[in-house]
Amino acid sequence: MFIARSLHRIFAASVLFALVIVAAFMDSVVYAQSTGIGFTPRQDITVRAGSSAEGALYVTNLDKKSAATLKVRVVDFTAADQTGSAELVVDTSADPTPWSLRPFLKVPDTVVLQPGESKQVPYTIAIPQKQGAGSYYSVVQYTAEGNSTQQVTVRASGASMLFVTVPGKAREQLSLRHFGPYVTAPNTTNGSFRSLFIGKAPTTIAYVVHNNGSVAEMPAGSIEISNIFGKQVRLIKNANPKRNVALIGQERRIEVCVQESTKQVRDSGGALQVSYCKDPKLPPGIYKARLSVLYGINGSSTQEIERTAIFWYVPIWSIVALVIIVAFLAFGIFKLRTVYVRYRARTKA
Amino acid sequence: MSFRRLHIKFVAIFAVACLMGGILFTATRTEALRFQERSMLIGSSQAGDTTFYQISFIYPTTNVVGSLRLEFCDNPIPTLPCNVPPGLDITNATLAAQSGETGFTITQQTSSVIVLSRSPSATGLTASSYRFDNMINPSAETQDFYVRMTDYASTDATGSFIDFGSVTARMTVPIEIYAQIPPILVFCVAGSINDDDCQDTTGNFADFGELSSTQTRSTSSQILARTNAQYGYNITVAGRTMTSGVHEIPGLSTPLESFPGLGQFGMNLTANSQPAVGADPIGPGTSATIHADYTQANKFLLRDGDTIITSTGVTPTRKFTASYIVNVPASQAPGLYTTTISYSALAGF
Numbered sequence: 001m002f003i004a005r006s007l008h009r010i011f012a013a014s015v016l017f018a019l020v021i022v023a024a025f026m027d028s029v030v031y032a033q034s035t036g037i038g039f040t041p042r043q044d045i046t047v048r049a050g051s052s053a054e055g056a057l058y059v060t061n062l063d064k065k066s067a068a069t070l071k072v073r074v075v076d077f078t079a080a081d082q083t084g085s086a087e088l089v090v091d092t093s094a095d096p097t098p099w100s101l102r103p104f105l106k107v108p109d110t111v112v113l114q115p116g117e118s119k120q121v122p123y124t125i126a127i128p129q130k131q132g133a134g135s136y137y138s139v140v141q142y143t144a145e146g147n148s149t150q151q152v153t154v155r156a157s158g159a160s161m162l163f164v165t166v167p168g169k170a171r172e173q174l175s176l177r178h179f180g181p182y183v184t185a186p187n188t189t190n191g192s193f194r195s196l197f198i199g200k201a202p203t204t205i206a207y208v209v210h211n212n213g214s215v216a217e218m219p220a221g222s223i224e225i226s227n228i229f230g231k232q233v234r235l236i237k238n239a240n241p242k243r244n245v246a247l248i249g250q251e252r253r254i255e256v257c258v259q260e261s262t263k264q265v266r267d268s269g270g271a272l273q274v275s276y277c278k279d280p281k282l283p284p285g286i287y288k289a290r291l292s293v294l295y296g297i298n299g300s301s302t303q304e305i306e307r308t309a310i311f312w313y314v315p316i317w318s319i320v321a322l323v324i325i326v327a328f329l330a331f332g333i334f335k336l337r338t339v340y341v342r343y344r345a346r347t348k349a
Numbered sequence: 350m351s352f353r354r355l356h357i358k359f360v361a362i363f364a365v366a367c368l369m370g371g372i373l374f375t376a377t378r379t380e381a382l383r384f385q386e387r388s389m390l391i392g393s394s395q396a397g398d399t400t401f402y403q404i405s406f407i408y409p410t411t412n413v414v415g416s417l418r419l420e421f422c423d424n425p426i427p428t429l430p431c432n433v434p435p436g437l438d439i440t441n442a443t444l445a446a447q448s449g450e451t452g453f454t455i456t457q458q459t460s461s462v463i464v465l466s467r468s469p470s471a472t473g474l475t476a477s478s479y480r481f482d483n484m485i486n487p488s489a490e491t492q493d494f495y496v497r498m499t500d501y502a503s504t505d506a507t508g509s510f511i512d513f514g515s516v517t518a519r520m521t522v523p524i525e526i527y528a529q530i531p532p533i534l535v536f537c538v539a540g541s542i543n544d545d546d547c548q549d550t551t552g553n554f555a556d557f558g559e560l561s562s563t564q565t566r567s568t569s570s571q572i573l574a575r576t577n578a579q580y581g582y583n584i585t586v587a588g589r590t591m592t593s594g595v596h597e598i599p600g601l602s603t604p605l606e607s608f609p610g611l612g613q614f615g616m617n618l619t620a621n622s623q624p625a626v627g628a629d630p631i632g633p634g635t636s637a638t639i640h641a642d643y644t645q646a647n648k649f650l651l652r653d654g655d656t657i658i659t660s661t662g663v664t665p666t667r668k669f670t671a672s673y674i675v676n677v678p679a680s681q682a683p684g685l686y687t688t689t690i691s692y693s694a695l696a697g698f
Contacts, residue, residue: 035537035538035539036536036538036539036548036550037535038533038534038535039536041532041576041578041580041582042532042698044521060533062546063537063548080656083659084580084661084697085659086583088585090654143691150554150556151556151591151688152554152688152689152690153554153687153688154538154553154570154671154689155553155689156536156538156691156694157691158695159694163698165521188638188641218519221426222424222425222426224426237424241579242579242661244697265633265665266633267634268545268666272577272663273663274636293425294425294495296389296516296517298389298518299389301387302387
């Protein structure tokens, strides 16, 4: 009896101990997946029809503690608005866009990165012989795998943009919609074109083009600003310094600084040269901006866009000075007239 | 002449002078005729390669032409100084083929200028093409360059030009495996990011605790991004409101205050006081802007697919805090309500 009771106690203790171990194990099996990645933001390449190209995209797991299993897939995108913001076509059942790389691009299905590991994700692009000249683009998206039953699970994904140009005769057409000084509203990516500046001189000039062709265009050229006497006061040598692209069918706004400057910013990733638009310090007056840009892919016709825009820069102090000068002149003319009238009267007498 | 008549004449002359000045200032100069259907095909668009250039165009008139001048520059505007793209060298170029208007030979040649000459004869309105071998591309990757073309009646490109026009070409980045880390976009999302490198993060979830019909529940997560690429980045949010089986808590689709007792789920990216949750962004990457709807303190929303953060160039580290709030009515069905919020980072274009 005593032995049976002892055995029973030992058995119960063992079961309890086992349950504690299992429970502890379950608590410590926490779902862990890296949430930090670094990756190649964009690549532009040229591949002729009938040929193929191989390349690689850099991906790194920034997390030093957790591995990352990334699902890799090719996703199409369109323009979200007039800026360079892309809208991914997330519906996997949707037909490829006319400019999709999905039929031509091969990437691995998954990439596994150990904590802190970097890899080159290889890809192959094969363009068929009869494929028309033009632009083809998609993103290669990396998405962290895994499930969670937490109330709010946060996930990170990144995507590298791939732009492929197939050289040759293509349909290229950019229509210029607007050109001139541009003012962006605070905390937005929108703004408006203006031609009269009273407070500060314009720091940004922009042009809006609509792409009616089959090529994602990257216009290149210059903008010249001259004063009322035709003297050049500013030359913006590169009218597209950030190599902005007008996607097929997009109405794209490209902004440039009237006077660009750079400053060095210390960052955890190293020292970065950050560009910004500085005050161009234009004297008051009427100005003419002349846009001259070209576009056209290798082997296709070069098209050009030219436009001029007039703008006024009339700061408050110049208005006050002008009023004072005009008042002074008016007073002077009045006094002269008075003197002249008296002189005539004296002479007649 | 009376003073009055003198005054009237002065005003009239001044007004006419202003009008003439305005007309002269705004009038564009008379444009000479441009070569039509201009294009340039280059054999290789990789920086530094020795390759061929084939320039094609249609003469716009039937004038007598004795020479054609090709000048390679870093901008297309004829009135601006021509700077030779670094590395470009056409000193050893040869005229390998010509069609249309033919009979040309190279009579002048420097590292950036070629003059073709022939016995002066009238041009036809036919397509002409000239292929040059042994052309050395500019050495800078992503360098745009232009060929300014002018033709002359003389045989040595002197005198006034008859027609003009430019063609453009662009160097591309070769596909290669990077040993270093050139352009990169760094991005991470976590419950808490404890450094500026995404190497030390805590959790990929955020918890509200037990939901209440009398009190707003709130929590937060963090987002960090930086890029050394000129394209900048955009961060989009994807996700829906919290659900438990078929039951869901209504999501906010427009910015709205938190009201305990109402069914609400939303987020923002700023510091709030009601409830006290979240923080303003920190870090030197101040050019990264938050969508206006997500910067309103004490107002929350979540729209699937919104671009919530945008930067337009090289952007140092910026850390954002996403604040989430949830309210439930007393009638909310019991259960474990969860959601997954996915943040995607993408370069600009």
